[in-house]
Amino acid sequence: MGKNMMGILACLLIVTLDVIAGILGIRAEAAQNQEKHVRLWLFECKEPSHDAFVFGVAAATLLSIAHILANLVGGCSVCTQEEIQKASPSKKLSIACLVFTWIILAVGLSMLVIGTKSNSKSRASCGFTHHHFLSTGGILCMVHALFAVAYYVTSTATLP
Template identity: 85%
Template sequence: MNKFIGIFACLLIVALDVTAGILGIKGEAAQNQEKHLRLWIFECKEPSHEAFVLGVAAATLLSLAHVLANLLGGCSVCTTQEELQKAAPSKKLSMACLVFTWIILAVGLSMLVMGTISNNKSRASCGFTHHHFLSTGGILCMVHAVFAVAYYVTSTAALP
């Protein structure tokens, strides 16, 4: 029964992250369908409501997948350098995956939020070009799935 819960948790995390990635990429496609005028590095682009909604949904799903992976993975934090050196290899790998999931979350969520804000209705202005924030954030959602599942698997394997 415990093995079934673990498999279900991994599939749920992957489903949330992949869905977030697809929504981010679709948001980028919706943004690219809007009218825009470009002159060198300056660009005037109409905001896309569909891209805004897809960006919000992608950011929400990425956050939910991250919270779920961290709650189910438990807390396997080493507090001192000495404790980390004495830790088992599976615990060290778990810590590395945890750090990578937080880094990927920070960068991916930032990209999704920047892409979403650029599609806010009140932001119909000209400025420097901001390309591929939503699609890059979507790709990072899928990378997050790999490290989140690796964290969950290694942290549950490290438990006594």
């Protein structure tokens, strides 16, 4: 198998993992919304959903695996400020995509974890509402796929 074919397979695997994570995040939100809840302004009392918890954990795990894979196949290179300023436009775009993947990972994973934690068995109490954290985290998984593939393409297109 050639290098191009391995790159295509790696990109397809990253996209598949991120899309599945996104779908699981959205399904977790749907499962959470099926539970009984009572709302009083910003406070909400609801039963935790085991399905939402399982889907949320699976989505967070797949997002993490996709991110690790994207960094491994894209080559994680740390540059100094001076090297970045002298870098080619393609290398700068690669670094920008890498930064965006890390930001999307941090925000998306945080949202998935917060939504998942609110559905754990020990969280059967009242508190602030956590609406749409799971579905937003799921959507960010799909956005992560776009930037991860862009990172791989731009990092492999740069000449050393």
